[in-house]
Amino acid sequence: MSEILVLVEHAEGEVKKVTLELLTLARTLGSPAAVWAGPGITAEAKARLAEYGADKIYVAGSADLVDHVVAPKAELLAQLVAAASPAAVLVAATAEGKEVAGRLAVKTDSGVITDAVGLGEGFVADQSIFGGGVNVRAKVRRGTPIVAVRPNSTAPVAAAGAGVEEEVTVALSDSARAARVVERVKQEKGARPELTEAAIVVSGGRGVGSAENFSVIEELADSLGAAVGASRAATDAGWYPHQFQVGQTGKTVSPQLYIAAGISGAIQHRAGMQTAKTIVAINKDPEAPIFELADYGVVGDLHQVVPQLTDEIKKRK
């Protein structure tokens, strides 16, 4: 079976969940080969990659791969594409993952598909476009298919692979080193999962009413182990930091469960969350368009309903 290269997303030595999803997907299409870029791989990380199906684990441990923006990772993958002739390359459809995919596509003269929510036989990818209004099936017709797959597109399922490790040294070009990361600044984000990766997202909108009131949304999120999001109305009002905005111009999330509190569901917002598997809406306006999407809706004041829901979840744990 042909190799399918999977670029590993990792932080502080740990493999991110999206990579386990990609390995699960890759198993259905070929022989998964995980590609670890940067220093810091641990025995646990290797075991985890093998547990989810990696037959091969390419380890390129040079710090150069992460100390320069994107280009070195694309050079690493291009080198592996040339050496291993994989059937496809999968990356996570994060902002950076898509950039790596884009540069790799140019380098290898290959087509690229971004934001796939599914991938099937012949590497035909499913995409959801125009804010979830249109479903598209697309495929690459030149070169090695490069597909950026959205987090939460598939549930990670363990099935052991051989996990054979191979060290890779990559000869980086000067231009790949042109943009140097000179400092990494970690901003306080607490223990909550990353927004685009989270299995559950709880978002607040105009109905929340103030920055202080966002604690109601945060408490519900914490009771579910969820990430917190916000509508543009809420971020524009300064009630919640801009990087948590879900929508057309913000983050796109595709979680198992999305809870929208005090969000009307304007098209701008729907573009960022419409592919969520289950949607729950709480809004005092029974005419709010968010109810058209909701699997379950409560017409009522979020300041009453949300705290009650949080208490109830804590009680039932």
Added chain:
Amino acid sequence: MNIVVCVKQVPDTSTERKLRSDDNTLDRDAADGVVNELDEYAVEEALKLKEAHGGEVTVLTMGPAKATETIRKALAMGADKAVHLSDDALHGSDALSTSYAMAQVLKQIGFDLVILGSESTDARTGVLAAMLAERLGAPQLTLANKVEVDGSGITIQRVTDYGFDRVEASLPAVVSVVEKINDPRYPSFKGIMAAKKKPVQTLAIGDAAIDPAQVGLGAAWSEVVDFAAAPPRAAGTVVKDEGDGGVNAADFLASKKFI
């Protein structure tokens, strides 16, 4: 400093957007064309850098004739001149073709800094800036929420999921900016009037040494196999809160095994 800001005309996100049934490409006539919202931040950033460091801001747009509306808006905001790459042969170009064609123009017109919005609201691939950096061999300074130029050096803050990276490079460079990096100015009446007299150079592919075999629908590296309107989500249950709305919602979450 010679700054080129890339601006795309996109269908208004508040209207219904469609694909064409004949060739599976975006139906640009079905909706009003507007400036890609994220590009307004790029134009503003270009203007601020020009105000601080001097130089000239050139708008670069690839798109059909009607994209001139978008060019005028960027000129009205304060850009000095524009280059409009417009050719029927470009119709249906994917990101690879688009980056190739734009890189050819950029090589021809020259630049110290290319600035783009982080993505377009129609295709939303978010790859163009990275592809341009690759094709131009220029440093990739993308997803910036802060840009500082000092002589021939440039530093940005690149937004990451944990915060940001401070990234340094030397000019010439390719920058993409994220939403809210600045407050895009509204064109003044004076700006709108002045924009009508600013030079717009229209280029066909032959004017920029663009190989017709590398652009357009026929050259696309990827293709839409088919598409369909998303089936409407099955109607859910909506209840009115009678003092037990939270309990009801919890029951629903329990039935779906979320709790």
